[in-house]
Amino acid sequence: GAGVSQSPSNKVTEKGKDVELRCDPISGHTALYWYRQSLGQGLEFLIYFQGNSAPDKSGLPSDRFSAERTGGSVSTLTIQRTQQEDSAVYLCASSPDTNYEQYFGPGTRLTVT
Amino acid sequence: GENVEQHPSTLSVQEGDSAVIKCTYSDSASNYFPWYKQELGKRPQLIIDIRSNVGEKKDQRIAVTLNKTAKHFSLHITETQPEDSAVYFCAARVWNNDMRFGAGTRLTVKP
Numbered sequence: 211g212a213g214v215s216q217s218p219s220n221k222v223t224e225k226g227k228d229v230e231l232r233c234d235p236i237s238g239h240t241a242l243y244w245y246r247q248s249l250g251q252g253l254e255f256l257i258y259f260q261g262n263s264a265p266d267k268s269g270l271p272s273d274r275f276s277a278e279r280t281g282g283s284v285s286t287l288t289i290q291r292t293q294q295e296d297s298a299v300y301l302c303a304s305s306p307d308t309n310y311e312q313y314f315g316p317g318t319r320l321t322v323t
Numbered sequence: 324g325e326n327v328e329q330h331p332s333t334l335s336v337q338e339g340d341s342a343v344i345k346c347t348y349s350d351s352a353s354n355y356f357p358w359y360k361q362e363l364g365k366r367p368q369l370i371i372d373i374r375s376n377v378g379e380k381k382d383q384r385i386a387v388t389l390n391k392t393a394k395h396f397s398l399h400i401t402e403t404q405p406e407d408s409a410v411y412f413c414a415a416r417v418w419n420n421d422m423r424f425g426a427g428t429r430l431t432v433k434p
Contacts, residue, residue, distance in 0.1 A: 243422065251426075253367070253412060258421040266421050268324065301366065310355040310416060314366040 212236070214315035216302050222321045223292055231287040231318045235304030242285050243312060244277055245301045253301065259285065292322045325350040327415050329425025336403050337433050344428045346413035347395040353415040356389060356396045361410045361427075370411075371398070403432045 215234045223229050235242050244256040255269040259279040270276070274292075279285040289296055299319050303312040326349040336342050348356075357372035373380045373387045373396065380387050384403075389396040400407055413425040 245424075253424040253427075255421055255423060269421070311357065311369050311372065312422060314368070316366050 214302055214304050214313050216300075216315040216318050218318060219316065220319045220321075222323060225294060225322055226291055228288065228290045229292055229320065231289075231300050231320070233285045233287070233302030233304075233315060235283065235285070235302070236306075236313055237283075239304035239306050239313075240282065241305045241312075242279055243303045243305075244285070244287050245303065246271075246298045247301055247317070248298045256287070256300075289320075292320075294322045296320060297322045324421075325353055325415050325417060325423040327413060327423045327425045329413050329428060331428060332426065333429045333431070335431045335433065338403060338405060340403055342398075342400045342403050342407070342430055342432075344398045344411055344413070344430070345395060346397070346415075346425050347393075348415040348423075349394070350415070350417055351391075351394065352417045355416045356387070357414050357416075357422075358385075358387060358398050359412045359414065359424075361412065363409075367412060400430075403430075405432050405434050408432045 217232045240261045242259040246254045257277045258266040274290045277287045299317040301317045302315040305312045329346045354375040358370050359367035360370045361367040371385050371387050373389050384401045386399040408431050410427045410429050412427050414422045416422040
């Protein structure tokens with residue numbers, strides 16, 4: 211079946227502009243995660259959605275970052291007034307309710323110029 | 324919240340030798356510990372995981388051990404091959420909570 215998909219695969223934006231990154235999880239997966247990975251670095255947790263519960267936003271680095279998950283499926287990560295330090299690969303992952311394994315999407319490479 | 328530390332940050336071994344990567348975690352309620360392999364430019368892929376009710380799990384050349392008392396777990400790769408070269412991440416999760424990853428270990432297997 212289809213895996214986790216993300217769009218766009220690459221995004222170049224000017225400093226100060228807003229961007230939206232999209233994640234389509236595996237159908238039926240109730241948990242969805244966003245991570246940020248700077249070049250050569252580890253996986254930085256951003257936000258976590260689980261079913262209809264309030265999301266865990268504890269990893270969002272600033273109030274310029276926000277995320278939504280509509281209808282328990284597609285999620286959008288929004289970064290407002292982008293800064294150069296926001297440049298990174300943004301990875302989305304989903305997992306089913308009864309199994310903890312996370313399935314990662316291919317990521318969106320964001321470059322802020 | 325959970326805090327995961329991973330060592331070493333880089334590891335170089337000769338083909339055929341074993342490689343061991345170690346992680347510690349802070350939250351004693353963590354009950355799921357996966358290991359991911361990330362090849363250059365690709366997404367992380369799960370290679371093995373262990374739950375808190377077992378102490379060891381093995382899958383061919385890969386094994387993971389868990390010491391709940393000491394709050395540490397390790398990845399063991401035996402008979403390493405050049406294709407094992409990648410960055411490996413450990414992670415820990417408390418039930419129904421988010422996953423926290425270690426900083427990663429860059430493994431290089433020299434032919």
